[in-house]
Amino acid sequence: xxxxxxxxxxGACALxxxxxxxxxxxxxxxxxxxxxxxxxxxxxxxxxxxxxxxxQYALRPSDVRRVREADLFYWIGPDLEGFLPxxxxxxxxxxxxxxxxxxxxxxxxQAAHDEHEEDHGVDEHDHAHRPGSLDAHLWLLPANARVIxxxxxxxxxxxxxxxxARYQANLRAFEGRLDQLDTRIKTRLAGVGSKPxxxxxxAFDYFEAAYGLRHAGVFSxxxxxxPGARHVAAMRERxxxxxxxxxxxxxxxxxxxxxxxxxxxxxxxxxxxALGVDQTVDADGxxxxxxxxxxxxxxxxxxx
Numbered sequence: 216x217x218x219x220x221x222x223x224x225x226g227a228c229a230l231x232x233x234x235x236x237x238x239x240x241x242x243x244x245x246x247x248x249x250x251x252x253x254x255x256x257x258x259x260x261x262x263x264x265x266x267x268x269x270x271q272y273a274l275r276p277s278d279v280r281r282v283r284e285a286d287l288f289y290w291i292g293p294d295l296e297g298f299l300p301x302x303x304x305x306x307x308x309x310x311x312x313x314x315x316x317x318x319x320x321x322x323x324x325q326a327a328h329d330e331h332e333e334d335h336g337v338d339e340h341d342h343a344h345r346p347g348s349l350d351a352h353l354w355l356l357p358a359n360a361r362v363i364x365x366x367x368x369x370x371x372x373x374x375x376x377x378x379x380a381r382y383q384a385n386l387r388a389f390e391g392r393l394d395q396l397d398t399r400i401k402t403r404l405a406g407v408g409s410k411p412x413x414x415x416x417x418a419f420d421y422f423e424a425a426y427g428l429r430h431a432g433v434f435s436x437x438x439x440x441x442p443g444a445r446h447v448a449a450m451r452e453r454x455x456x457x458x459x460x461x462x463x464x465x466x467x468x469x470x471x472x473x474x475x476x477x478x479x480x481x482x483x484x485x486x487x488x489a490l491g492v493d494q495t496v497d498a499d500g501x502x503x504x505x506x507x508x509x510x511x512x513x514x515x516x517x518x519x
C-alpha cells in the first residue's frame with residue numbers, strides 16, 4: 216500500500232511539473248515580460264545568450280530544437296531577428312511575431328528622422344537601420360510591454376486554464392507596477408531633456424519619445440570597418456559644437472571609435488543597456504531594465 220501511494224504521489228508531481236507551460240522568447244526583454252505574467256507557474260526561457268545581437272545570430276542545432284519544442288514562442292519579428300523566419304516554418308505550435316500584435320505603438324526610422332531633419336546632420340541615421348523601416352526596439356516603450364503582457368496572458372490561459380486566475384492576477388500586478396514606474400521615470404528625467412547626448416546604436420527612440428528626450432546624433436559603429444578619417448573628423452566636429460555631452464555605447468563592448476571621438480573633448484562616456492544583459496529574470500525584471508535605462512541616462516546627463 217505504501218509503495219502504491221508513493222507511486223501515485225510521484226505521478227501527481229510529474230503531471231504537475233508537466234503542466235508548466237514551456238514559454239520561450241527570442242530576446243531577454245521579452246523573457247522579462249513573460250516572467251512577470253508567468254510568475255509562480257513556470258520559468259520562461261530565452262533563445263539568445265547574453266550579449267548576442269538579435270540583428271544577427273547563428274542558430275545552433277540545439278537552438279532550433281528549443282524553438283520547435285516550446286509550447287509558446289515569442290519574437291519581435293523579421294525586422295529584428297531576421298534569422299528566425301526559416302526556422303519557424305517547421306514549427307507546429309503557437310508562435311507570435313510581436314511586431315504584428317494589434318494595439319502596439321510602432322515607430323519607423325524615416326518618420327522619426329523627418330521630424331528633426333533640420334536639427335540633425337549626415338550622422339543622424341544608424342546605418343544598420345534602413346530609413347523607412349520599422350524600429351523594432353518596441354519593448355522599450357512600457358505601453359507596448361502592457362500590450363505584450365496581455366497577449367501572453369491570453370495565450371497562457373488558453374494553454375493552462377487551470378491557472379488562469381494566477382496569470383490574470385500577475386498581469387494586474389504588472390500593470391500596477393508599470394504605472395508606478397512611469398511616475399518614477401518622469402520624475403527622474405525631469406530637467407535633463409535639453410542636455411545633449413549621442414548614441415552608437417539607434418535603439419532608444421521609443422523610450423526617448425515617451426519621456427521627452429532626443430539624441431543629438433548617431434555614431435553608427437555596426438561595421439567591423441573603421442570609418443575614414445574625414446568621417447571621424449565630422450563626428451568630432453559635432454561633438455565639439457555640442458559642448459559638454461554624453462556618448463552612450465551598449466554593453467558588453469564599447470566601440471573602438473569611442474575613445475577616438477571623445478579624446479580631448481568635454482564628453483562623458485557611459486552605457487545604455489537595451490537588452491538587460493545582466494538583469495536577473497524575475498517578476499519585476501522588466502521594470503528594473505527600464506528604470507536602469509532611465510537612471511543611466513539621467514546619471515550622465517545630470518553631470519553636464
